[in-house]
Amino acid sequence: MTVPERLISAATELFAAKGFDRVAVQEIVDRAGVTKGAMYHYFGSKDDLLHEIYGSVLRMQTERLEKIAAGDGPVVERLHAAASDVIVTSIDNFDQAKVYFRSADHLAEDKRLAMRSERRRYHERFRALVEEGQAAGVFRADVPADVTVHYYFGAVHHLATWYSPDGVLSAEDVGRHYADLLVGSLRP
Amino acid sequence: MTVPERLISAATELFAAKGFDRVAVQEIVDRAGVTKGAMYHYFGSKDDLLHEIYGSVLRMQTERLEKIAAGDGPVVERLHAAASDVIVTSIDNFDQAKVYFRSADHLAEDKRLAMRSERRRYHERFRALVEEGQAAGVFRADVPADVTVHYYFGAVHHLATWYSPDGVLSAEDVGRHYADLLVGSLRP
DNA sequence: GTTCTAAGCAACCGCTTAGTATGTCGTTTT
DNA sequence: AAAACGACATACTAAGCGGTTGCTTAGAAC
Numbered sequence: 022m023t024v025p026e027r028l029i030s031a032a033t034e035l036f037a038a039k040g041f042d043r044v045a046v047q048e049i050v051d052r053a054g055v056t057k058g059a060m061y062h063y064f065g066s067k068d069d070l071l072h073e074i075y076g077s078v079l080r081m082q083t084e085r086l087e088k089i090a091a092g093d094g095p096v097v098e099r100l101h102a103a104a105s106d107v108i109v110t111s112i113d114n115f116d117q118a119k120v121y122f123r124s125a126d127h128l129a130e131d132k133r134l135a136m137r138s139e140r141r142r143y144h145e146r147f148r149a150l151v152e153e154g155q156a157a158g159v160f161r162a163d164v165p166a167d168v169t170v171h172y173y174f175g176a177v178h179h180l181a182t183w184y185s186p187d188g189v190l191s192a193e194d195v196g197r198h199y200a201d202l203l204v205g206s207l208r209p
Numbered sequence: 210m211t212v213p214e215r216l217i218s219a220a221t222e223l224f225a226a227k228g229f230d231r232v233a234v235q236e237i238v239d240r241a242g243v244t245k246g247a248m249y250h251y252f253g254s255k256d257d258l259l260h261e262i263y264g265s266v267l268r269m270q271t272e273r274l275e276k277i278a279a280g281d282g283p284v285v286e287r288l289h290a291a292a293s294d295v296i297v298t299s300i301d302n303f304d305q306a307k308v309y310f311r312s313a314d315h316l317a318e319d320k321r322l323a324m325r326s327e328r329r330r331y332h333e334r335f336r337a338l339v340e341e342g343q344a345a346g347v348f349r350a351d352v353p354a355d356v357t358v359h360y361y362f363g364a365v366h367h368l369a370t371w372y373s374p375d376g377v378l379s380a381e382d383v384g385r386h387y388a389d390l391l392v393g394s395l396r397p
Numbered sequence: 398g399t400t401c402t403a404a405g406c407a408a409c410c411g412c413t414t415a416g417t418a419t420g421t422c423g424t425t426t427t
Numbered sequence: 428a429a430a431a432c433g434a435c436a437t438a439c440t441a442a443g444c445g446g447t448t449g450c451t452t453a454g455a456a457c
Binding site for chain 2: 040042043125126127161163164165168169171172173174175176177178179180182183184190195198199201202203205206207208
Binding site: 243247251 | 433
């Protein structure tokens with residue numbers, strides 16, 4: 022691993038474990054086996070590290086969602102697949118996901134705005150799936166799609182709080198359960 | 210308002226707006242119109258303030274849940290009422306709820322353990338409701354009740370991130386929608 | 398083989414922070 | 428009336444923080 026990779030990796034683990042504000046730059050560079058000079062050579066600030074982690078998760082999830090949503094199966098199946106996929110990939114990259122889920126408001130103002138628009142795009146792509154099902158009459162329409170999406174992603178974000186990879190539930194188990202609940206709640 | 214009340218109130222607003230670690234004790238006492246001497250007279254530490262806020266929300270929610278769960282209507286209605294109630298009360302005390310939802314891991318070790326057992330009690334009371342419905346055959350049983358409860362409280366906690374009291378949705382609207390989604394997802 | 402540059406180090410700086418030690422003043426107790 | 432006490436204010440400290448600044452070194456370019 023190169024030095025910048027080691028720094029990102031160390032920062033991810035530490036941010037996931039203690040939260041952004043509880044991690045000193047010194048800890049990160051210690052774990053990466055370099056000094057602060059090296060870190061500030063590759064990254065402009067501590068915020069930059071967070072920004073990097075945050076962005077990479079968001080990009081990955083967005084890509085996958087768009088691919089799944091653009092598939093050609095019935096909308097119920099596509100929504101189920103998308104709902105399940107976000108769980109599985111979040112658990113597979115659990116440290117990164119934890120940082121992403123819990124650190125949105127630690128980003129500096131300028132970077133936060135940039136990220137927000139990309140996050141909105143993700144949200145709206147998901148919402149479009151729900152609305153498609155509503156228009157087709159296979160999903161209930163008395164709950165606004167927007168609310169439903171917030172509802173579901175609340176559940177997803179909360180994974181970081183309760184799920185443990187050492188427990189009895191595999192990532193696929195949770196993904197299936199969560200997707201079942203979502204799709205179930207949308208039955209007319 | 211007494212001085213300790215003003216301190217709690219100021220801390221609640223600031224913690225809700227910026228997060229525990231981003232708030233200096235000096236800011237809290239400034240907003241409360243006193244000095245640090247006063248604060249450390251009433252509270253042992255900055256952590257104590259958080260602990261106080263955290264505990265009061267938890268106590269309130271637990272009390273209300275137990276009252277609702279112990280009612281004598283059908284389990285579907287009791288679960289719906291409980292699910293809706295937690296939303297409405299969270300929004301009615303939005304700053305407190307925000308602090309509660311987002312600050313669990315900022316508590317000092319000893320206080321965190323104390324809180325965890327009380328939170329578990331809350332969680333299990335809710336889970337018991339779901340299991341009651343499963344046993345009665347009115348709820349699907351292929352998703353573990355435990356997972357369902359985590360799922361729902363994820364959605365609830367996420368309120369702090371997206372909901373705005375100034376928007377078009379009232380607390381009751383959101384409460385009804387969320388409860389509808391939960392109960393809907395549990396239909397066999 | 399000299400020059401140039403990127404990579405990384407060690408030391409340091411200015412600032413902020415939670416917490417403390419002590420002082421003051423009005424009220425209650427004796 | 429004296430003493431004790433509760434309720435704060437003032438002033439301070441010790442530690443930790445993110446970030447900066449030269450400096451050294453290793454390898455590529457010519």
